[in-house]
Amino acid sequence: MGITIRKHRRNLSYEDAATLDELWAIAKQFDRSFYREWKDHWDERGYDEYIVVTEGRLPYCESPEQYVCRMETRREILAVLALCTEKQRERFLLHALYDLSYEEVGKICGCSDVAVLKSIKAVRKKFLKFFG
Numbered sequence: 001m002g003i004t005i006r007k008h009r010r011n012l013s014y015e016d017a018a019t020l021d022e023l024w025a026i027a028k029q030f031d032r033s034f035y036r037e038w039k040d041h042w043d044e045r046g047y048d049e050y051i052v053v054t055e056g057r058l059p060y061c062e063s064p065e066q067y068v069c070r071m072e073t074r075r076e077i078l079a080v081l082a083l084c085t086e087k088q089r090e091r092f093l094l095h096a097l098y099d100l101s102y103e104e105v106g107k108i109c110g111c112s113d114v115a116v117l118k119s120i121k122a123v124r125k126k127f128l129k130f131f132g
Contacts, residue, residue: 080130084123091116092123 062070081089087109094105095116102113102120109116 076130080127081123083126083130088119088123091119095120 081092084092091105091109091111094100094108095102100108102116105116106113
């Protein structure tokens with residue numbers, strides 16, 4: 001009797017084994033080899049460092065140049081924020097970092113949404129003046 005089992009796009013036939021137990025042993029061995037192959041060539045594109053990085057399998061590690069650029073940008077942003085008043089800085093950061101609306105920032109800070117709008121515009125002007 002010929003029994004064929006299709007597993008992972010491959011055929012396993014009963015004719016390859018003498019008993020049903022032997023067929024299951026072959027199937028288990030096939031699963032192990034398939035898993036090893038899948039680990040090496042997942043996503044049917046083969047192992048590629050680009051795939052590993054883009055799929056988030058490796059931890060991100062920035063280059064020294066990227067680190068220096070990030071730190072310079074951070075210092076420049078902090079320098080502009082240092083020129084602002086405490087209320088302007090607080091309102092701007094709530095709006096920019098947490099994506100809160102003017103009304104939500106106004107409720108948190110205890111002021112109107114117009115006051116929040118004016119504070120954010122003042123901070124933006126300072127950024128444009130500093131970077132412009």
